[in-house]
Amino acid sequence: MTRQLHLNLFLMSRGHHEGAWRHPGANPKSLTDLELYADAARVAEAAKFDAVFLADTLVGPEGGLQATSGLLDPLLLLTALALRTERIGLIGTASTTYNHAYTLARQFASLDHISKGRAGWNIVTSWAPRAGQNYGLAESVDHGSRYQIAEEFVAAVDALWRSFPAAALIDDRAGGRFLDTTHIRPVHFEGRHVRTRGPLNVPGSPQGRPVYVQAGQSEAGRAFAARWAEAIFTAHGTRASAQAFYQDIKGQAGKLGRAPQDIVILPGISAAIGSTEQEAQQVWEELDALTSIDTGLARLSARFGGHDFSALPLDRKLRAEDFPDPAQVEASRSRAVGYVETSLRDGLTLRQLLKRLAGARGHLAVAGTPEQVADLIEDWFKAGAADGFNVMPPIIGQQFELFANEVVPLLRKRGLFREEYDSHTLRGHFGLKEVSSLPAAGEPDQQAAA
Numbered sequence: 480m481t482r483q484l485h486l487n488l489f490l491m492s493r494g495h496h497e498g499a500w501r502h503p504g505a506n507p508k509s510l511t512d513l514e515l516y517a518d519a520a521r522v523a524e525a526a527k528f529d530a531v532f533l534a535d536t537l538v539g540p541e542g543g544l545q546a547t548s549g550l551l552d553p554l555l556l557l558t559a560l561a562l563r564t565e566r567i568g569l570i571g572t573a574s575t576t577y578n579h580a581y582t583l584a585r586q587f588a589s590l591d592h593i594s595k596g597r598a599g600w601n602i603v604t605s606w607a608p609r610a611g612q613n614y615g616l617a618e619s620v621d622h623g624s625r626y627q628i629a630e631e632f633v634a635a636v637d638a639l640w641r642s643f644p645a646a647a648l649i650d651d652r653a654g655g656r657f658l659d660t661t662h663i664r665p666v667h668f669e670g671r672h673v674r675t676r677g678p679l680n681v682p683g684s685p686q687g688r689p690v691y692v693q694a695g696q697s698e699a700g701r702a703f704a705a706r707w708a709e710a711i712f713t714a715h716g717t718r719a720s721a722q723a724f725y726q727d728i729k730g731q732a733g734k735l736g737r738a739p740q741d742i743v744i745l746p747g748i749s750a751a752i753g754s755t756e757q758e759a760q761q762v763w764e765e766l767d768a769l770t771s772i773d774t775g776l777a778r779l780s781a782r783f784g785g786h787d788f789s790a791l792p793l794d795r796k797l798r799a800e801d802f803p804d805p806a807q808v809e810a811s812r813s814r815a816v817g818y819v820e821t822s823l824r825d826g827l828t829l830r831q832l833l834k835r836l837a838g839a840r841g842h843l844a845v846a847g848t849p850e851q852v853a854d855l856i857e858d859w860f861k862a863g864a865a866d867g868f869n870v871m872p873p874i875i876g877q878q879f880e881l882f883a884n885e886v887v888p889l890l891r892k893r894g895l896f897r898e899e900y901d902s903h904t905l906r907g908h909f910g911l912k913e914v915s916s917l918p919a920a921g922e923p924d925q926q927a928a929a
Contacts, residue, residue, distance in 0.1 A: 484860055484895045485743055485867025485909060486887070487530045487570065488523040489712075490516055492550070494874040495749050497778075497837040498769030504877030510550050517563045519875050526883040527897050529908040530568030530599060532692075532712065532869055533557060537577060537610040554586050561594035568905030570599035570692050570710075575632035576625055577605055577614045580668075581675050584639040587689045588681040596685030596904035599710065601692040604629050626699040631670035633691070633707055638666045640688040642678030686906045687914025696724070696814070705731035709911050710743040712869050714814065714841045716821060721746050721864035743909050746864070747842030749871040750852045752881040759846035766873055767834050775833035778840075783815055784808050793830040797822040801829075817841050842871060849885035856886070857893060 489495065492515070493505035500510070508515040520531050533553040553571035561569055569590065573583055583600075591598035604625035647662035666677025693708035695701065704711050705728055715721035729739045753759030776789050786803045802822075805815035818841060822832050838844045845855060859865045872879035890896040902908050 481894065483897060483910075484856070484890060485710075485745060486526075486528045486896065487532045487568075487712075487745060487867070487869045488519060488528050488879070489532045489534070489747065489869045489871045490519055490523075490875070491534065491871070493876065494878065495839065495871040496763075496766040496770075496873040497774060498766040499874045501769045502766060502874050502877075505874050506876040513556070513559050516551075516556060517560060519879060520560050520564050520567060522880060522883050524564050524567040526887045527900055528567055528870075528883075529867070530570050530597075530905055531557075531560065532570045532601065533572060534601075535572040535574070535603075537574065537605060537613060539609075554590060557598075558590055558593055561590065561597065566597075566900045566903065568597045568599055568690070568908055569594055570601055570690070570905070572601040572603055574603050574605040575629040577610060578632075580632050580635040580673050581639060581677075581679070584636045584679055585681050588640060588679065588684045591684030591686055591689050592681070596906070598684070598686070599690035599692050599905050601694060601712065602629065602633060602707065603694060626695075626703055628672045629703060630706075631668075631673040635666070635668040635670065635673045635675050637688070638668055639675065639677050639679040640683070642666050643680070643682050645683035648682040686904050690905050690909065690911065696817075701728060701731060704728060704742075705737075706735060708742055709906075710745060710909060713744060713746050714817065714843075715746050715864075716817070716841065716843055718859055718862060718864045721859060722862060725864055740910065741912065743866045743911070745867050745869045746859070747839065747871050748856070748868045749839035749842055749844045749873050750878075750882060750886070751844075751846040751873050752849055752852060752878060752885065753846070754848065756847050756851065759848065762873060762878065763838060763844075763846055767837065770834075770837045772830075772833065775837055779818075779833065779836060782808075782818065788829065791829050794828050796826050796828055797832065799823060814841055838873060839871060849881070849889055852882070852886050853889040853893070856890065857895060860895065 492510050493499045494502070499505050506515050506518055508518070523531055533556060535553050554573065557569040557571045571590070587598055587600050642664055644662050647659050649656050649659050651657070663678050666675055668675045668677070690709050691707050692710045692712065693704045694712040695703060696713060711728060713721070713724055715724060725744050728742060728744060732742055733739070751759045751762035753762060772793070779788055780786055783803055791801055799819070802819050805819050808815040818832070818836070821827070821835070821841070827835070835844065845852060856868060860867070870882060872882060887896060891898060900908070906913070
């Protein structure tokens, strides 16, 4: 079977650029209006995208940040979108740091049932002082401990999703027998950080369990992804960086007995599209004009654990000493490393860095015609840098519709993307194995090649 490209819509309010919420080309509906998100999801489904993807934030606005994303709970929003769509996958972000395994397992299993097999869980670890305080923790969890917790958390959720298989639900109304309890097995998961008895009180869902999605790029994050992830959302500004990541993850997964096709790798791409390259570049310029330095500094500070960049001159080239050591950052360490490397490699000033982060936040940002954008996607796909892309439109409305209506048909003409859905589940869209063929966490055959 010919290898096919995968496309997700990363659905973020009125667009991924910080200025999108003010742009006249954006959907004008309120950021708390379900139909704002449903409009975009329907465009993505009409274009036969694999999934819509929702991020999350666990803190309110502070220190210059304008909360234009993460206003609605992802799982509740995706449940509503499940009732307004039919085939497109629904991927939601939920933290292993601030959730309970039993509650999360129940919520995502419910979403998979309600959507008839279209759910995916974007597994993240979380760090932000105020997030911990919001959940009653006096101190934040350090980077290493977060991944230790995540390993236990996902193992517990995986066990819960296996504890009540669909075969146990007989629902024999005439015979008066609802369950075959011989199929149900308690979990008794006792880890250092996570404990749950089980079994889950939701039966096995249409996919067996939701698809595991992950976005970590640090050393610990990559090891976690190689073990658990079935789809990976990753950030790379160059094809060479994306190729190195692709090879590393597929190689690590292979040592755990997994095949390359067991993991779908999806870099983010934010494409401004115009009839000419100059017209496309003007989109970025319009959006940049709608942003503020204070908001950009607040976002940059948050990425570096609260470091204050406001005393730096805006128009001098950045130096290594202008940044705190990214290896010591407890937030998104890999993203902090990338910001430093990009700034020094490209000779950016602070003003220029803030503009780049306003647009794609370290992901691939491009400006071009539909043909140029399709060329780039095809190049990365064929060069072993990506299995597809998480599409991050700078403006959801005008720009996403251009991508769906102009770029996607070009990809189809080149034989890279589906004409129609040939599956009803997210697992099927991604070409992933059925859960019944996958070993449980810790089973010998999962690590036979380790």
